[in-house]
Amino acid sequence: MAEYNITDSIDITDVNCPITFVKAKIALEELDDGDILSIRLNDGEPVQNVPKSIKEEGHEVLSLTENGDGTYQLIVKKVGD
Amino acid sequence: MAFTNEQIERYSRHIILKEVGAKGQKKLLNAKVLIIGAGGLGAPVAMYLAAAGVGTIGIADADEVDLSNLQRQIVHQTADVGKPKVQSAKETMEAMNPDVKVITYHEFISSENILDIIKDYDFIIDGTDNFPAKFLINDACVMAKKPFCHAGIIRFQGQLMTYVPGKGPCYRCVFKNPPPKDAVPTCKQAGVIGAMGGVIGSLQAMEAVKYILGVGDLLTGYLLTYDALKMQFRKIKLPADTHNCAVCGDHPTITELIDYEQAECDGTGL
Incomplete structure (x- = not known):
């Protein structure tokens, strides 16, 4: 993660689908074009759906890495304003 | 303004939509809409x-809830009979969503008060049941440069159109x-199928x-017209030429609001 200049981070491990994506989307809307958002999310449904939905919105998924505790770290670059 | 967790959950199905998002939901929360008539059309709109x-919903109606309203005016409950319709509608809306501020106007709209009532709103809904009110709302919105959605329902038929200044x-x-007075039956005389207000009012919303x-x-x-018996919608293109209109044309002859005479059995709020 150190290679990215993270603008903002959110943790969506405490919510279920679709609030996971909704929270990520709200966080992204508050950023500017090119900003980087780091998202901590759970294995399973969130990791299957959230990156896909974010891509469908036109943003760029830079990386998805396992944290080793059943959660993942998703790094997204905001595209557009 | 940041959303609370409760708002994120409440509006999640909106925020997910590409066309809405957090920005669109904030636009809705900051918007002010006036509904004239708390009846068959106004109920689903409200x-x-x-x-x-x-965020701000104004509702205007001079009437009280009558038992005969409840077949279609779904914003009112049986226990509301006798209560001002605007009060009953306000209670329903506030119970549905505490984010909404409801402003009530328990009065008939007329040439005297309409401009003052509409001036603070972004969009106006015509949910009235009589021609004098419909022409008054139109003329006032044209003069005040306010967008509004007209609708009318009777028997198994409904219609609507939207006016946006300079856009048609x-x-x-x-x-x-x-x-002419009595040339067209009112809802009271002609009847109206209950769900018609739901179809057309939902389109207005x-x-x-x-x-x-x-x-x-x-x-x-x-x-747009809807014939429920034939199950037919028709979207009729209107003439684009507005130059000669008596109120929105280039040289309007109607420059003051008119209170047309109302058929005796009419009331507002179909």
Whole structure:
């Protein structure tokens, strides 16, 4: 993660689908074009759906890495304003 | 303004939509819509706009809830009979969504008060049941440069159109003058199928929401009609030429609001 200049981070491990994506989307809307958002999310449904939905919105998924505790770290670059 | 967790959950199905998002939901929360008539049309409009989180909803109606209203005016409950319709509608909307501020106008709209009532609103809904009110709303909205959605329902039929200043014909471009008194039956005399208010009022609510969000195409320049028995919608293109209209044309002859005489059995709020 150190290679990215993270603008903002959110943790969506405490919510279920679709609030996971909704929270990520709200966080992204508050950023500017090119900003980087780091998202901590759970294995399973969130990791299957959230990156896909974010891509469908036109943003760029830079990386998805396992944290080793059943959660993942998703790094997204905001595209557009 | 940041959303609370409760708002994120409440509006999640809106925020997920590409055309809405957090920005669109904030537009809705900051929007002000006035509903004239808390009847068959106004009921679903009030409920959908309140549920959608339209932040300020004005509602105007001089009547009290009557038992004969409840077959279609779903914003009112049996226990509300006798209560001012605006009060009953306010209670329903506030119970649905605490984010909504409801402002009530327990009075008939007239040439005297309409401009003052509409001036603070972004969009106006015509949910009235009589021609004098419909022409008054049209003329006032044209003069005050306010967008509004007209609708009318009777028996198994309904219609609607949307006026946005400078974006097409107004109601008077299409229907020059009110019909002679008693030439057209009112709802009271003719009857109306209950769900008609739901169909047409929901379409009016949709127009208001789209206008606030700035997405899609509005029903400007078109009249949409619905015949429930034939199960037929028709979208009729209206003449684009508004130059000669008596109120919105280049040289308007109607420059003051008119209180047309109302058929005796009429009331507002179908």
